Amino acid sequence: MAPTTTMGSALYPLGEMRQSQRADGLAAVLAIGTANPPNCVTQEEFPDFYFRATNSDHLTALKDKFKRICQEMGVQRRYLHHTEEMLSAHPEFVDRDAPSLDARLDIAAEAVPELAARAAGRAIAEWGRPAADITHLVVTTNSGAHIPGVDFRLVPLLGLRPSVRRTMLHLNGCFAGCAALRLAKDLAENSRGARVLVVAAELTLMNFCGPDEGCFRTLLVQGLFGDGAAAVIVGADAERPLFEIVSAAQTIIPESDHALNMRFTERRLDGVLGRQVPGLIGDNVERCLLDMFGPLLGGGGGEWNNLFWAVHPGSSTIMDQVDAALGLEPGKLAASRRVLSDYGNMSGATVIFALDELRRQRKEAAAAGEWPELGVMMAFGPGMTVDAMLLHATSHVN
Numbered sequence: 249m250a251p252t253t254t255m256g257s258a259l260y261p262l263g264e265m266r267q268s269q270r271a272d273g274l275a276a277v278l279a280i281g282t283a284n285p286p287n288c289v290t291q292e293e294f295p296d297f298y299f300r301a302t303n304s305d306h307l308t309a310l311k312d313k314f315k316r317i318c319q320e321m322g323v324q325r326r327y328l329h330h331t332e333e334m335l336s337a338h339p340e341f342v343d344r345d346a347p348s349l350d351a352r353l354d355i356a357a358e359a360v361p362e363l364a365a366r367a368a369g370r371a372i373a374e375w376g377r378p379a380a381d382i383t384h385l386v387v388t389t390n391s392g393a394h395i396p397g398v399d400f401r402l403v404p405l406l407g408l409r410p411s412v413r414r415t416m417l418h419l420n421g422c423f424a425g426c427a428a429l430r431l432a433k434d435l436a437e438n439s440r441g442a443r444v445l446v447v448a449a450e451l452t453l454m455n456f457c458g459p460d461e462g463c464f465r466t467l468l469v470q471g472l473f474g475d476g477a478a479a480v481i482v483g484a485d486a487e488r489p490l491f492e493i494v495s496a497a498q499t500i501i502p503e504s505d506h507a508l509n510m511r512f513t514e515r516r517l518d519g520v521l522g523r524q525v526p527g528l529i530g531d532n533v534e535r536c537l538l539d540m541f542g543p544l545l546g547g548g549g550g551e552w553n554n555l556f557w558a559v560h561p562g563s564s565t566i567m568d569q570v571d572a573a574l575g576l577e578p579g580k581l582a583a584s585r586r587v588l589s590d591y592g593n594m595s596g597a598t599v600i601f602a603l604d605e606l607r608r609q610r611k612e613a614a615a616a617g618e619w620p621e622l623g624v625m626m627a628f629g630p631g632m633t634v635d636a637m638l639l640h641a642t643s644h645v646n
């Protein structure tokens with residue numbers, strides 16, 4: 249028998265076979281689509297809606313504090329799948345101690361795939377090719393616990409091939425959008441011709457509950473988070489790339505595992521949202537970025553203003569921390585702040601909304617011919633985790 253190596257043999261040249269399966273170029277974002285439920289609630293009216301719908305208007309001091317803080321979050325409006333009618337029909341969603349997870353999951357099982365399909369349909373329409381040309385599907389959500397999951401439901405809803413290669417990422421928190429894109433990059437670059445549909449979809453119904461005077465954290469969550477879905481088509485050697493994904497990385501902020509976590513209980517999706525979260529991000533974000541991308545950026549920090557930025561807007565305070573830690577000029581986080589203002593924090597979907605807003609701003613800026621070539625897309629989440637990618641803005645503006 250002829251000698252073989254890890255590169256194969258003359259008969260079966262594994263090295264060549266592998267090379268022929270890999271893409272030549274970088275994975276790139278080819279199209280983006282987003283969707284929200286129709287029910288829009290302004291931040292101004294939200295405290296009245298929330299305290300009325302949870303029969304809590306008698307908690308006047310708590311409501312006053314909530315009203316004040318709702319105005320500090322950087323949010324103007326949000327879209328919510330749950331309505332006052334739904335909450336009246338499900339008093340168990342309001343009662344903090346009622347075991348209501350089953351009913352929440354039943355609603356999410358229908359609503360999340362529908363919302364995800366709307367965002368994905370828009371991305372596919374913008375891409376301009378048939379849905380059947382999608383080769384891989386990566387779906388991420390914190391809003392469900394089903395097998396088969398949202399990925400499976402999207403196949404008939406979008407007209408994908410039954411042979412589309414599906415991956416479902418559950419419970420990645422607010423860094424899920426970046427994590428799913430990171431996976432899509434690896435898939436696209438390692439599978440010639442792959443066109444990967446990435447979808448992140450979130451419903452706050454999973455953690456909705458009535459107020460608790462002893463736990464202001466749960467109120468913060470009610471005031472900050474919104475519902476939405478975002479989709480991206482990723483491919484290498486591709487038609488009309490918008491942003492090439494130069495590098496993708498993830499890291500853990502040291503000694504931060506106590507600060508932010510989530511778990512399903514028999515009642516809802518619950519967890520810890522510590523007061524120290526914004527400070528931990530501020531104290532660590534530059535070091536994390538240098539570890540992840542410093543060598544690619546010539547080793548230097550302090551040049552952050554030469555980049556464009558799409559950052560998960562966890563809240564206005566978190567945006568302020570990132571601004572200050574990186575010494576960013578005013579307006580560098582404008583896309584992220586705009587998304588926070590118009591939609592709230594949509595957990596894993598938010599950073600893709602920020603990328604979508606960024607490309608809109610880039611299109612406007614392109615007329616003036618001023619736009620950085622490289623940028624960072626970055627999200628934070630439980631761990632605490634920083635998930636980020638270095639992007640290259642191509643000459644194609646859409």
Ligand SMILES: CC(=O)CC(=O)SCCNC(=O)CCNC(=O)[C@H](O)C(C)(C)COP(=O)(O)OP(=O)(O)OC[C@H]1O[C@@H](n2cnc3c(N)ncnc32)[C@H](O)[C@@H]1OP(=O)(O)O
Nearest residue numbers: 320321422464465521522523525562563564565566628629
């Ligand atoms: C990490 C990620 O990015 C992933 C995510 O998306 S997870 C969500 C991330 N977002 C957050 O963690 C919210 C961070 N917090 C904030 O942005 C700000 O605290 C805020 C905008 C909510 C309010 O800001 P502010 O008005 O300047 O006041 P601030 O002093 O911070 O807090 C106001 C009150 O809320 C309370 N509070 C703030 N954060 C709290 C928390 N995590 N848990 C409980 N209470 C909290 C404060 O103790 C304070 O109460 P008192 O008035 O009784 O002292």
